[in-house]
Amino acid sequence: MTDDVRDILKVTSGGLEACDPNQYDRFLFYGLISQPYPRQSDIDYSVAVREAALKDRGSRSPAVKLAGQLRTVTGKPVDVAAAPFKVPVPGVPAAQWSCPHQAETAYLQGALFDGLDASLIAQPDSTVIEGTRSTFPEYAKGSKRLQIDAESEPEQHPSGEVTHMNAQYGQIWLEHYLPMAVS
Secondary structure, three states, X not given: OOXXXXXXXXXXXXXXXXXXXXXXXXXXXXXXXXXXXXXXXXXXXXXXXXHHHHHHHHHOOHHHHHHHHHHOOOOOOEEEEOOOOOOOOOOOOOOOOOOOHHHHHHHHHHHHHHHHOEEEEXXXXXXXXXXXXXXXXXXXXXXXXXXXXXXXXXXXXXXXOOOOOOHHHHHHXXXXXXXXXXX
C-alpha cells in the first residue's frame, strides 16, 4: 500500500492504517476515481476519441489500482463510485455532452471494471443537470469535511465549494447505492 493510499484510508476510515479484507463482506471505493471526462464539450469528438479518453483517465485512477490489488487477496464484491460531478461555476456555461452519463458509465464498466470483477456505480441521475457533467448547486451548499475523530466537529467547506457535496446528496447517493449492494 502506498503512503498516499494509506493516508486516504486513515482519513476516510476513522483512523485505520491497514485493512484486513477478511473482516469485511464488501468494499466500496468512493471518490478515488474522478469523473473521467474532459472539461470542455465533447460534441466535436468522435465516439472512438471519447472512449479512448474515458479509458485512459479511468485506468490511471487509484480506485482501479486498489480494486486490482484487492482482487489478488479476495473475491468479495468491490464497488467503485466516482467523485460527484462539480457544481457549475456561476457565469461559466456548462459544457454540453453528446453521450448520457449512464452510457459512459456502462462503457467504463466494460472497459475497466468487468475485468476486475468490480462494479462502477454511476452518480444518481436526479443529482445531475441534464445534458451536462454538473451536479445541481444545492447539493454543494453546506457541505462539510469528513469527521476524522470523535472529538472534533466536521468543518464546513468554504462558500462557493464546487467539488464536495452535502448530507442531502449523500442521502440520495446511499438510497441509490444500497439496493445494488444488497441484491
